[in-house]
Amino acid sequence: MKARFIVLLSAVMLGSGAFAQDCQTTAALAYDDAKAKNYDAAYEPLMKVKDECPDYSLATFQYLAMALNYKIGKATGDEKTKYINELIDVYKGRLEHYPEKTKKGDIYGDIALLKFTHKIGSTEDRFNAFDKAYTEDKENFTSPKGLYAYFDLMVNMQDAGERELQDVFDIYDRVMAKIEEEEINEADRLQPLIEKQDAGEDLTSKEQRAAQIAEQRLTNFNAVKNALNAKLGARADCDNLVPLYEKDFEAKKEDVSWLRNANARLSAKDCEDPLFFKISEALHQLEPSAASAYSLGQLAEADGDRAKALEYYNEAADLEDDAANKAKIYYRIAQNYKSSGSFSQARNFYKKAIQAKPSYGRAYLNIADMYADSANNCGETSFEKRAVYWLAAEYVAKAGRVDPSLSNHANATVAAYNGRAPQKADVFQEGKKSGDAIQIGCWIGETVRIP
Structure with a gap:
């Protein structure tokens, strides 16, 4: 009995070794083809390694994604759909087998972009794919194209009568806040390199590459912001906003969440309407905040009371925690000082704005x-x-x-x-x-x- 057990164990070990050896050989050949961009030859061996030994190496999923993207670009009809579904499976497999080396936001964002680019599923299905990337790993959902698509799909649903205008505003605010966060991150990386050049020092090749990447990313995010604003278009004009919020004001004037959203939208467009004052005042009484103080500053400035406006703006800056919003407030204060000829004070606040948002x-x-x-x-x-x-x-x-x-x-x-x-x-x-x-x-x- 003991001898029989030893024979069985040896057979299992030999089989396991042969299996591992086969994976190693197949993978090595497939990786060489993929490195040479011979994706047609690499495709089937890579699929075999993925299916039979997915834990062999992360490289299997990385090279297979390249091969499938190549094949998707050449295929049409059902064949293209097949490769797209396989690529989605590869992305999910990477996340399953290598979670510690994979960012959810990247993967879910790539899947969503694949569905968006190739119009897979309904508009809502595609929107939900981006929403998953944002809600499950906002930190790593940083694709400029993905952020634009996320908003674009919401606008399309609103145009089709499937969503409310407020839903469009909510996603716009969400995406713009994320873009501003990424802009700050890229500018933070770029700033010390600019300062080094300003001091007359040469950048290393690595630093030059880092500066180029940061500048390109800033260019991409700026392009997305312009596209978002163009897409939002007349939807956010005061002529549309005021009636939208006016009809609900009496019922919502003690609803802090509603007041906060309405105030933010009217403030962003500088809607000098009595409704804006009523909403801002109601919000400031219920929940004094940076947003409500800033809005009251805008109204005071519109009335020509610069001293009162600056008082509210400084209160807003003290209450604000978000760096991008704080920068906007400092900039507004600086503009007031500049227009009155107080250049030194203006510079102080412009520099505070830069410190908050490089x-x-x-x-x-x-x-x-x-x-x-x-x-x-x-x-x-x-x-x-x-x-x-x-x-x-x-x-x-x-x-x-x-x-x-x-x-x-x-x-x-x-x-x-x-x-x-x-x-x-x-x-x-x-x-x-x-x-x-x-x-x-x-x-x-x-x-x-x-x-």
């Missing part, structure tokens, strides 16, 4: 604009006064890098400012050279180096 390019532009306006007042000599334009050009250049939507304007403005700054002959006559520091006086109080 991708706030318009804050850099406004600082540059104030510097340029002050050039004739900041310096003892013509050379010193014109040197202010170098400093203004630096701020404009930063604006274009952190916010790609401003890049064309920034490039033109940098050229204009540099044209007003001292030229090579002026630098030579002044007895100075490239890299020398010039101290800018008056309220600016900064140093600029000769380019």
